[in-house]
Every structure is written in structure tokens, then in C-alpha cells.
Amino acid sequence: xxxxTGRAGCGHGGRGEGAExxxxxxxAGDHQAFEELYGxxxxxxxxxxxxxxxxxxxxxxVVQEVLLELWRSAGRFDPARGSALSWILTLAHRRAVDRxxxxxxxxxxxxxxxxxxxxxxxxxxxxxxEAGLEREWVRRCLRRLxxxxxxxVTLAYYDGYTYREVAERLALPLGTVxxxxxxxxxxxxxxxxxxx
Numbered sequence: 293x294x295x296x297t298g299r300a301g302c303g304h305g306g307r308g309e310g311a312e313x314x315x316x317x318x319x320a321g322d323h324q325a326f327e328e329l330y331g332x333x334x335x336x337x338x339x340x341x342x343x344x345x346x347x348x349x350x351x352x353x354v355v356q357e358v359l360l361e362l363w364r365s366a367g368r369f370d371p372a373r374g375s376a377l378s379w380i381l382t383l384a385h386r387r388a389v390d391r392x393x394x395x396x397x398x399x400x401x402x403x404x405x406x407x408x409x410x411x412x413x414x415x416x417x418x419x420x421x422e423a424g425l426e427r428e429w430v431r432r433c434l435r436r437l438x439x440x441x442x443x444x445v446t447l448a449y450y451d452g453y454t455y456r457e458v459a460e461r462l463a464l465p466l467g468t469v470x471x472x473x474x475x476x477x478x479x480x481x482x483x484x485x486x487x488x
Contacts, residue, residue: 311376312369319367326363332454333377334359337384339452344388348430354391358384433483441476444469 311332317325337358342351361383369379434442440462447458459469 311380312371315366315369315376318363319369329362330359333362333380335448335454335458336377336381336452338449340381340384341388342450344385345391350391350395351388354388355384358387361387429484433480436483437476437479438472440464441472441479444473445476445480448473 309328311329314325314329314332318329334355338351338355341354341358342348345351345354358380362380365383369376373379434445437445443462444458447453447461448455453461455469455473456466458473459466462469
């Protein structure tokens with residue numbers, strides 16, 4: 293798997309307008325620029341956050357927080373200090389680490405309170421079993437996708453590629469990849485909804 297942080301130096305994902313120019317427009321309140329920037333960076337941001345946080349649902353929450361922070365703080369981007377993607381991934385990494393620390397602190401608080409109350413501590417074995425079952429459900433649902441859908445989703449959400457990079461890797465038009473991704477994610481959502 294290709295590391296997301298290894299690509300942090302690039303300023304754009306191959307679209308007509310680079311992330312730096314889009315950030316300038318986002319800072320001015322341009323919603324269209326934010327949509328374009330979202331499409332450009334959401335894959336790499338999710339890939340990075342997923343590696344740090346690990347839990348898929350928590351990772352999605354963190355990504356949404358990062359993108360909201362991006363909308364609010366685009367004006368703080370300073371191109372003299374590095375590329376736009378580098379800055380965005382730094383925001384994502386900080387937010388992901390904060391989430392992990394917060395979860396760890398909450399778990400430690402629960403254990404201390406349980407010890408004080410004389411109750412058994414949180415069952416880590418049960419948590420590991422549940423996480424294993426969740427991973428197996430995701431694998432099963434991924435197997436239900438077409439080969440192209442599975443490849444596209446895996447490259448974008450687990451390897452951190454942008455949609456354009458997925459299209460280049462698969463030698464397909466960008467529109468085809470976007471359609472397959474949308475269809476694949478809808479099928480995954482439906483399948484995983486049945487697992488709940």
C-alpha cells in the first residue's frame with residue numbers, strides 16, 4: 293500500500309486547478325471551489341486518518357471535522373510554508389491524533405472509575421472480537437462489488453488516491469471512475485447497513 297504522507301508534497305491531484313488556488317477561493321467563501329477541493333483531497337485525508345484512527349466510523353467523523361475546519365480556516369494557509377496538500381494533511385493528522393488521545397483518555401477514565409466502583413474493567417477481548425467481525429463484514433461487502441468498483445474504492449479509501457489518480461492507475465476516464473465509485477459506495481452502504 294502506498295503511504296498517503298509520501299504524497300503530501302504535491303500541490304494538486306492532477307485537476308485543472310491546484311489545491312493552492314482552490315484554497316484561496318475557499319478562503320473567499322467560494323462553495324464551488326470547496327466542492328472541487330473536497331473531491332481533490334478527501335481520498336488522501338481519509339487514507340491518512342484511517343491509518344491513525346483505525347476505526348472506520350470514527351475516521352469518517354474525523355474527516356468531516358477536518359473538512360469543516362478546512363472551510364473555516366482556509367485563509368490561514370501560507371504557501372510560503374509548504375504545499376496546500378501538505379498543510380491539509382497536517383491538519384488531518386493533528387485531528388486524528390487528538391481523536392486517538394481523547395479515546396484513550398476516556399478509556400483510562402472508565403477503567404479508573406470501574407476500579408473505584410469495584411466493577412470489572414471494560415472487556416477488551418469483546419472489543420477485539422467485535423472489531424474482527426466488523427472487518428469481516430466489510431470484506432464480505434467489498435467482495436459483492438464488481439472488480440472495477442472494488443478496485444476504485446480500495447485505491448481511493450484505503451490507499452489514499454484521488455479520483456483522478458485512480459482513473460490514471462486503472463487507465464479509465466475520470467467520469468467512469470466517479471460513477472463506479474458512487475455505485476460501489478452506495479452498494480457498500482446498503483450491505484453494511486444490513487450488517488448492523
